[in-house]
Amino acid sequence: MSTPGSAPDPAARAADVARVAVVVNPTKVDMDALRAAVAAAEADAGWAPSLWLETSVDDPGQGCARAAIASRATAVLTAGGDGTVRAVAEGMLDSGIPMVLLPAGTGNLLARNLSIPIGKLAEAVSTAVTGVDHAIDVGVADITRADGSRETHAFVVMLGIGLDARMIAATNDELKKRVGWLAYVEASARIVRDVDAVRVRYTLDGSPERATTVHTLLIGNCGTLPGGVLLLPEAQIDDGLLDVVAMRPRNLWGWMRVGYAVAWENGVLQRTKIGRRILAADKSVRALRYFQGRRMTLALERPEEFEIDGESMGQVTAISARVAPASLVVRVPRA
Numbered sequence: 483m484s485t486p487g488s489a490p491d492p493a494a495r496a497a498d499v500a501r502v503a504v505v506v507n508p509t510k511v512d513m514d515a516l517r518a519a520v521a522a523a524e525a526d527a528g529w530a531p532s533l534w535l536e537t538s539v540d541d542p543g544q545g546c547a548r549a550a551i552a553s554r555a556t557a558v559l560t561a562g563g564d565g566t567v568r569a570v571a572e573g574m575l576d577s578g579i580p581m582v583l584l585p586a587g588t589g590n591l592l593a594r595n596l597s598i599p600i601g602k603l604a605e606a607v608s609t610a611v612t613g614v615d616h617a618i619d620v621g622v623a624d625i626t627r628a629d630g631s632r633e634t635h636a637f638v639v640m641l642g643i644g645l646d647a648r649m650i651a652a653t654n655d656e657l658k659k660r661v662g663w664l665a666y667v668e669a670s671a672r673i674v675r676d677v678d679a680v681r682v683r684y685t686l687d688g689s690p691e692r693a694t695t696v697h698t699l700l701i702g703n704c705g706t707l708p709g710g711v712l713l714l715p716e717a718q719i720d721d722g723l724l725d726v727v728a729m730r731p732r733n734l735w736g737w738m739r740v741g742y743a744v745a746w747e748n749g750v751l752q753r754t755k756i757g758r759r760i761l762a763a764d765k766s767v768r769a770l771r772y773f774q775g776r777r778m779t780l781a782l783e784r785p786e787e788f789e790i791d792g793e794s795m796g797q798v799t800a801i802s803a804r805v806a807p808a809s810l811v812v813r814v815p816r817a
Contacts, residue, residue, distance in 0.1 A: 504535065564588075
């Protein structure tokens, strides 16, 4: 440590210089534009040269995140789609090091739920310097495969079974590159008639086990989808709770009710105090059922497709999802 009037200790001065790590999915990002934006931010902020880490098929982001933490980076800039963000977040849990989102995928769901600019690279990079840190919840899912093997995955947005997961599994990747999230609509139209209901036994926060039949069940950490669609109206990313929605339409009219509930009830009525009063007074049977809790277990009658943060994860026979409160720090733009 230097004393008044003495020359600064070079080691102490070096420790004070911020050095960020950039975790990037090179298949999703214009690398030249990203390097230029980061170089400009380095010069403006006086950062040390950044550490660059590229994801791969073998390491979609968890290993890169751990390497960034080991390097003592002061922030981790994450450039890629929802899969990259999820993988990096999984590797950064409880590290206390802020993640800075540089959205570059189709959905960019976490960025949308945190009001982070989409398609504005320089502005997103500048958040590393000018933003504020926000501790958010992360979901953790322990899954069981049909062969009995088990895995654990983090999720920052939501996981799902049923039509939602089958739609993602059926989405054409080339079409997705051309038209973005509209490719999911095409996949839904193609498979919806062939989707059987899912029979599931569940518990919520240790409640007695119950059985139900659903076409889609989603467990979410936040609730807004592309296009501003509000699917989980009570979900907050920092409330220490998971939000669950079960869709149980029996026919075309049932699907129309689901569409009405999402577009009108969630998209309009839930956003105002008067609208919420109208919903509270309506005692009719709803097309969507909502739950909240800290832990939910699902046991499936047969192996079912499973998705997590918009990424198809194959088939599972059981899921145990729990919330890890305030376990990830994200640097967001100042209000």
